[in-house]
Amino acid sequence: MSFFDVIIQTLDSTIRLSVPLLLACLAGLYSERSGIFDIGLEGKMLAAAFAGAAAASVFHSAWIGLGMAILVSVSLALVHGFASITHRGNQIVSGLAINFIAAGSTIILGQAWFQQGGRTPALAPNERFEAITLPGAEAVRSVPIVGPIYSELLSGHSLLVYVAFLAVPFTWWVLFRTRFGLRLRAVGENPAAVDTAGISVAWLRYRAVICTGILTAIAGAYLSMVQSGGFVKDMTAGKGYIALAALIFAKWRPVNAMFACLLFGFLDALAIRLQGAPLPVIGKVPVQLMQALPYILTVILLAGFIGKAIPPRAGGVPYVKER
């Protein structure tokens, strides 16, 4: 295998690995931009992965699976909203609670319904989101350089992969070019001003957490219905937290979020490919260091050593009208 093929393959797995991060990261972006911290991305993703795979295998349809994933994830997002918007509870506590509820109930319900040790039944091809071959991918495969890039790297992914990358410009457009986006950003910076303008702070924030729920649902569905053919217990394995790290790394901006997720996905792909083999120049790098690198980088960024990450000003603070 030539060096070029290795690069193409590594980049291909980078894309595959960064998709769930990207979706979860954009999900967090909506919520946090509106002033609602959400450390419950992990839990919502996990619950959606389970609901998606379970519904897809029972109803034999990938689309019903995705619909169920969205339903469950949005419900959890609304619980988070109910606690932190309506009841002005602590947003961190609420997010944490959702992570635990999702982690426990996916295993308990999975075992009770399917009796396969917390797994859902293996999904048949029509119950998953299959790879899409872009037009002309086979024809250009033999063309040097451009051929493999088009047919390996860009073509042959699942629908949800393209959705994830299209969600980036879409989110940018919503956030910076629509009235809803302007208000969303405003409510995260200064909710009192938004309230004075006669716009409901609570309703805006609820809409933001619903967007979060939908995107985490797609992220979860990708994990259980594309990346693997069914749900495995604890399959998010900290991806929600990496997405959170990526969100900070991206300074709460959609396009940066894409690059941050691609970077973290690349680190992951590299760790898998190297499997402890020595790198040129640096020498042998422990796999654990590669796994911890996204977190270490985020801490360094947060400390203000590589630029400064300033969160939305009203983030984490419940809005109280009369004061």
Added chain:
Amino acid sequence: MSTPYAKLPAWADYGLIPLINLAVAFIVAGLVVLLVGENPFRAAVILVEGAFGRGQGIAYTLFYATNFIFTGLAVAVAMHAGLFNIGGEGQAYVAGLGVGLVCLALDRIVPWYVTFPFAIAGAALFGAAWAFIPAYLQARRGSHIVITTIMFNMIAASLMIYVLRDILKPEAMQEVKTRMLEAGAQLPRLNWIIELFGTAKIRSAPFNVSFLLALVMAYLVWLLIWRTKLGYEIRTFGFSQKAARYAGISEVRVTIIAMLISGALAGMMSINAIMGDQHSVYVDLAGGAGFIGIAVALMGRAHPVGIILASILFGVLYQGGAELSFEMPAISRDMIVIIQGLVILFAGALEHMFRPYIQTLFASISPKSVGMAAVKGEGA
């Protein structure tokens, strides 16, 4: 006032509301049991019998409770300073390294009561060190402590696997852990105390001396928070940062000291796991206790007495849950994770949900109890 809610009598605030929140959490958990197709009442009976039915069960319940007292106190100390230490899990895990190094050095030379104080120091030192960086970054560089402690949990997991697998694991062993610790690092069991109450002979429960350490720490935390100058500063800082600054209390000092204490307390949990139970340093030794500490601290209203009671409750859930999974195979131990989540949700994030109703109730029964009569008097 930071809370927009009227006052309730203390017993309602610290007794009734937590109980109602807890009851709701358990009712929802009962619905999950129902969804799985089992009888929630029978499940509850099995749970309580498993935890208290035999001496063995009680010993296990208290063994688990020991872990949660440490991590609960850790979360509570930080909470009094207005800091949310979500990193107890990582701090306890890394502290396991401190305990392990002390034990590996001393266990063949000296008896346990010599190793014990050094192990406490090792746990406290490593736990506090792991909490120091997030604390420093929050105090000096303004990075959010919740995020940094989450990141440090993840980094701790990677670090400890590296240290255990590549450095401390003996060559010949398959499993990723240190060599077995010998008598000098094994804490004596306390099962005889339970046997004094007339239970049958307890064979194998790991209930040990670190339970007493946990009780001592609970007392010391009470002393610190409510009877010392530092505790006063911590509470002031937690109540109002502006007031604290005005009073000349150093933000940096309080943040860092509170987090160091918090990390040290979380770290001591590893003594129970390593010296009391497994007699080696192993992968994932904190086993989620750091997170349960959050539920425990919220339920116990960050007061040591409340924390001990809440820890015993979670000990019951852990031990009873193990029995339950034998009796009802559909309900594995992961049920506890759901209950833990529900407790955190209802006792933490939604703690004020029922408060307005209870206030209305109290006001209609006895206006004086919520301070309504005084307002009327002023108006006249």
